[in-house]
Amino acid sequence: xxxxxxxxDTICSIMLELRNKYKSGSAAEIIREAILTGEISGxxxxxxxxxxxxxxxxxxxxxxxxxxxxxxxxxxxNQHVRIADISDKAVKDLxxxxxxxxxxxxxNLPSENLEALPSLGQADFHRALYMSTASPLRRTFLKIITxxxxxxxxxxxxxxxxxxxxxxxxxxxxxxxxxxxxxAVYAEALSAxxxxxxxxxxxxxxxxx
Numbered sequence: 069x070x071x072x073x074x075x076x077d078t079i080c081s082i083m084l085e086l087r088n089k090y091k092s093g094s095a096a097e098i099i100r101e102a103i104l105t106g107e108i109s110g111x112x113x114x115x116x117x118x119x120x121x122x123x124x125x126x127x128x129x130x131x132x133x134x135x136x137x138x139x140x141x142x143x144x145x146n147q148h149v150r151i152a153d154i155s156d157k158a159v160k161d162l163x164x165x166x167x168x169x170x171x172x173x174x175x176n177l178p179s180e181n182l183e184a185l186p187s188l189g190q191a192d193f194h195r196a197l198y199m200s201t202a203s204p205l206r207r208t209f210l211k212i213i214t215x216x217x218x219x220x221x222x223x224x225x226x227x228x229x230x231x232x233x234x235x236x237x238x239x240x241x242x243x244x245x246x247x248x249x250x251x252a253v254y255a256e257a258l259s260a261x262x263x264x265x266x267x268x269x270x271x272x273x274x275x276x277x
Contacts, residue, residue: 096131105269160259167251
């Protein structure tokens with residue numbers, strides 16, 4: 069049975085490796101990367117984040133505000149944070165929800181905005197959609213998915229399969245039935261790629277430990 073000390077020692081060991089690996093970048097970027105790759109999970113103290121990363125506590129507290137906004141952590145009353153449980157199902161649900169909302173945005177786009185979408189790259193395509201969303205709540209949700217989860221996949225993906233599926237999605241913009249089918253395939257491809265990236269990262273970490 070793992071004691072609390074053993075768990076905390078393990079977390080601190082992982083955070084030390086992260087500090088050595090990510091010597092540049094903001095605290096939010098470092099912790100975000102560690103959460104999305106599955107390198108840290110569970111519960112950890114806010115001060116322990118700062119100590120383990122070798123940076124002052126103020127930047128860490130500021131980073132945690134950003135991470136909480138993005139749904140990656142939950143602040144607890146005891147000055148600890150709980151890392152989001154990014155299960156395979158949660159990843160699939162996330163990209164499915166993104167697809168359903170983006171379809172609604174596309175259906176209501178003015179013709180000149182719709183005509184501009186095929187010329188955009190993957191990241192700019194999704195940014196154009198969330199910026200065109202009339203509902204502030206939907207805009208925030210799509211922005212978080214795009215800038216946190218989708219960008220994680222784009223940054224770590226080998227690219228070819230995702231690029232091909234995204235290309236097919238753009239070809240279906242003029243037909244709502246084709247668009248729904250295209251988004252279903254696209255959401256599945258994004259989910260599978262994010263799950264693969266996380267599993268590969270865990271496998272590497274296990275081999276190095």
